[in-house]
Amino acid sequence: xxxxxxxxxxxxxxxxxxxxxxxxxxxxxxxxxxxxxxxxxxxxxxxxxxxxxxxxxxxxxxxxxxxxxxxxxxxxxxxxxxxxxxxxxxxxxxxxxxxxxxxxxxxxxxxxxxxxxxxxxxxxxxxxxxxxxxxxxxxxxxxxxxxxxxxxxxxxxxxxxxxxxxxxxxxxxxxxxxxxxxxxxxxxxxxxxxxxxxxxxxxxxxxxxxxxxxxxxxxxxxxxxxxxxxxxxxxxxxxxxxxxxxxxxxxxxxxxxxxxxxxxxxxxxxxxxxxxxxxxxxxxxxxxxxxxxxxxxxxxxxxxxxxxxxxxxxxxxxxxxxxxxxxxxxxxxxxxxx
Amino acid sequence: xxxxxxxxxxxxxxxxxxxxxxxxxxxxxxxxxxxxxxxxxxxxxxxxxxxxxxxxxxxxxxxxxxxxxxxxxxxxxxxxxxxxxxxxx
Numbered sequence: 001x002x003x004x005x006x007x008x009x010x011x012x013x014x015x016x017x018x019x020x021x022x023x024x025x026x027x028x029x030x031x032x033x034x035x036x037x038x039x040x041x042x043x044x045x046x047x048x049x050x051x052x053x054x055x056x057x058x059x060x061x062x063x064x065x066x067x068x069x070x071x072x073x074x075x076x077x078x079x080x081x082x083x084x085x086x087x088x089x090x091x092x093x094x095x096x097x098x099x100x101x102x103x104x105x106x107x108x109x110x111x112x113x114x115x116x117x118x119x120x121x122x123x124x125x126x127x128x129x130x131x132x133x134x135x136x137x138x139x140x141x142x143x144x145x146x147x148x149x150x151x152x153x154x155x156x157x158x159x160x161x162x163x164x165x166x167x168x169x170x171x172x173x174x175x176x177x178x179x180x181x182x183x184x185x186x187x188x189x190x191x192x193x194x195x196x197x198x199x200x201x202x203x204x205x206x207x208x209x210x211x212x213x214x215x216x217x218x219x220x221x222x223x224x225x226x227x228x229x230x231x232x233x234x235x236x237x238x239x240x241x242x243x244x245x246x247x248x249x250x251x252x253x254x255x256x257x258x259x260x261x262x263x264x265x266x267x268x269x270x271x272x273x274x275x276x277x278x279x280x281x282x283x284x285x286x287x288x289x290x291x292x293x294x295x296x297x298x299x300x301x302x303x304x305x306x307x308x309x310x311x312x313x314x315x316x317x318x319x320x321x322x323x324x325x326x327x328x329x330x331x332x333x334x335x336x337x338x
Numbered sequence: 339x340x341x342x343x344x345x346x347x348x349x350x351x352x353x354x355x356x357x358x359x360x361x362x363x364x365x366x367x368x369x370x371x372x373x374x375x376x377x378x379x380x381x382x383x384x385x386x387x388x389x390x391x392x393x394x395x396x397x398x399x400x401x402x403x404x405x406x407x408x409x410x411x412x413x414x415x416x417x418x419x420x421x422x423x424x425x426x427x
Binding site for chain 1: 348349353355357359361363372376377378379380381383411414415418419
């Protein structure tokens with residue numbers, strides 16, 4: 001009985017291995033060659049030097065080496081780590097891993113030092129899992145065999161925020177944007193979030209002595225919301241301004257004074273302005289717009305620039321509204337440029 | 339375990355009309371790893387007193403605030419403030 005026949009007989013019609021003939025099978029497998037698995041037999045594999053070598057079913061059948069690298073349509077690239085890898089060489093697609101890391105790649109291979117493009121004109125991509133989380137990396141397109149430089153587009157770790165490109169993941173649940181905004185002009189794209197503090201100023205009222213002042217802000221895309229509190233021990237009573245400026249805004253205001261303020265480029269949502277000499281009534285205010293792009297003009301609701309003596313913020317013989325000790329508390333929303 | 343707190347200016351922006359906006363970030367570090375941070379933003383107008391401002395911000399302001407920039411900014415402010423004055427002022 002030929003070795004090929006022995007092998008064929010050892011595998012039943014249902015595909016199961018007939019263990020009763022293991023000795024014969026082993027004899028075939030241990031010393032056989034590819035020619036033993038000729039037409040008419042069931043080609044599976046042979047054992048050579050302790051390694052199982054798959055029989056080639058057709059061109060492009062997998063081959064593998066003793067280091068655990070499997071090549072599809074090509075001999076495995078030995079530059080990959082010796083733990084294990086599955087390499088589809090034509091497209092540069094690879095799955096591999098070492099202890100503590102699992103990785104999948106597209107259009108790139110590893111030369112032992114650098115990742116390199118497999119094909120010209122396409123991007124290289126990779127997805128990595130490590131103990132610190134998931135990484136989705138891409139590179140710009142490049143030329144075949146040129147080194148590819150990856151950039152993490154998104155990162156997600158255990159009980160951490162989803163960090164977008166350029167952002168650092170934080171503990172907790174949420175989305176982390178990069179510290180420096182990557183602005184988008186698309187109408188449906190949220191491209192920024194930031195929160196912090198700012199220091200408000202009062203202008204157009206002459207010299208002001210602050211007792212305390214502080215502010216907070218939130219920026220969501222182009223939308224900016226600021227809250228603030230200003231406590232002043234005195235203002236310049238020689239000043240007679242028709243309006244008050246709240247300056248030092250954390251972001252520029254897109255709508256300049258007179259441009260579009262009627263549409264609410266900025267509005268004073270709540271306010272509480274008091275002075276020791278304040279009039280009893282009419283202490284509600286609104287915002288006209290921006291002066292100098294980082295100050296907002298606050299006027300009293302019945303302010304009218306065409307009527308003389310409509311100034312309510314001066315204290316020089318007028319209402320005296322802002323003379324002496326006073327405080328201003330409020331919050332604005334406005335649109336910034338990006 | 340060592341905790342450190344550092345504050346640095348991490349962003350400086352100069353707008354078309356010469357306003358300088360900058361951001362200070364305060365980081366809390368534990369054994370070299372950032373465990374928290376806060377931002378504080380400020381804006382400075384051309385010609386403004388720079389006393390007490392961070393050195394790198396002052397340098398940017400001094401470079402950006404030429405006499406022409408300051409004059410143009412003041413002219414812009416004057417024009418806008420004039421628009422606020424009631425008639426007959």
